Amino acid sequence: MSTPPLALEIDHLSIGYAGSATPAVQDISFKLVAGTIACLLGPSGCGKTTLLRAIAGFLAPSHGEIHIGGQRMSTPGQVLSPEKRHVGVVFQDYALFPHLTVQENIEFGLHREKPVERAARSNGLLALIGLKDMGKRYPHELSGGQQQRVALARALAPRPALILLDEPFSNLDVELKERLTLEVRDILKAERMSAILVTHDQHEAFSMADEIGVMDNGVLQQWGSSYALYHQPNSRMVADFIGQGVFLPARRSAKCIEFELGELPIPEGAAIDAAELDILIRPDDIIHDDASPLQATVIRKAFRGADFLYTLALGSGAHVMALVPSHHNHAIGEPIGIRLELDHVMTFARK
Template structure:
């Protein structure tokens, strides 16, 4: 991988606020390829917004460096100003100019372009976001979803190297958020734009991003695809935060690993040979089977349309989760047959 293919490089980046002992961002490294969409995901206070602000140029690093399109942008005591980074930012509140029309908002960052070029670029983006009929309206005359698309178009207008999105869907209702997540991804891909989204919503991250970075306490715990984070988590925190699951005690046997739900045959050399460890069990690892001799009792249920998410109590009192087609509508307290269908064995020491 050459620097020419990279929109962003973050290397060993640390950020302290007011010389505090605890770093808000601690030794974070990752890179983003041209045209790739990434997401920084984690709980509130994990450092993801601080990292995004540093990439935008609003915060100086204590250690490490940031390169944008191969050019040095941030080092300790040497930071390129935000307006010189060729980076677009979409804020949580959109920050549209209320006195400017949709078209004029989109054209705002194009003051160095001639009038014909500005109009052509605005027309191109209005078509891309599907708001050509609303070009002469003002922000207060638009819905929240429309305002969000205008904010994105304004950020895209100067053709920046990188777009940064700071929780842009957090003020929208669930249905609109889901629809706009897919729309924004399509717009970014159509523009061949590199982007980083900050969110605490993993469903948003899964729908939007090619690469996801999970953060906690200022550290980047894992960087990879949604598939690898779900099926190959490298830490207990990532396993617990991504998707849904529970941990059951396990012990090593001659044929594999034994848990309360049964024995899992595996010869994976990466699995622990001895000692105390837990096995991650996802809802899709538990199959509802009326013919199974193994029983579990329904203690909670959540209807999701096509399926139920059941919380099931095992004989030991431990709970597991199971996704079950919604025509299997079992009552709270009812025992049901289950069987284990575990393809990815993931263990963590205690």
């Protein structure tokens, strides 16, 4: 079986700024298989946009290399200019040309094509993004979501090796953002396009990306699927940043892990060296069960339509969260029965 081609390879990349002793990006390595959508996810200032700008060719690395489509693009002594990288970029503010029509915006990067080829490509993309009857309109006549799709189509038009999306949904309202995230993923998949999204919003990352890299303080903490990041975080930072959850104090005995909600077998193959631990408990690990002798008190509740997110106080005063179907409408201060249903045991050394 042949090895799939790589759209992007980052090899021990570091990026520093003059006057700063700490690199903005530190020794990052990962590979992106062609046709894959990836996401750089992390809090503000973690280095994700710096890394994206380096991939685009706007910044030079202080160490390491960038390869796109198997060709070396950046080393500490040599950086191929952005226009020669065959990379499409979708910016946060869309950056459409206001004096050009929608169709002219899409065809902007196709000046070397024959007119009939330009028209065929732009008409195909207009149909793909659901705006086939709006090619003659101008950007100011479109909604924010429509403008974003035009910006994506313009980036796709020259059939680049890689698409880079820099916080593309941050100016949109929540409902439109959720819908457009799925639409953009469908468009990229229809074009068999490789892409990297930069965002601080994990819901965007989960909805759109096949693989996610979590960054913090310039370091790539973990690279993997959303499932792996949520259920198998490799560090306390990733466990705390991804999803919702709390850490409860626990203790390792010879045969099990003991904590307030019960005893759990030590996971097979787990390297748990410390005796004093913190165990990660997600809202989906706590099941509402009226028959359970284990009681917790409702101290906060957030209605989400299909369910409530309850914050519960345990007997010790520690808090956990639980997702409960919305027909179980309990009052603040009411005790309810709960039980633990934990499939992924994640522990970390006590802070």
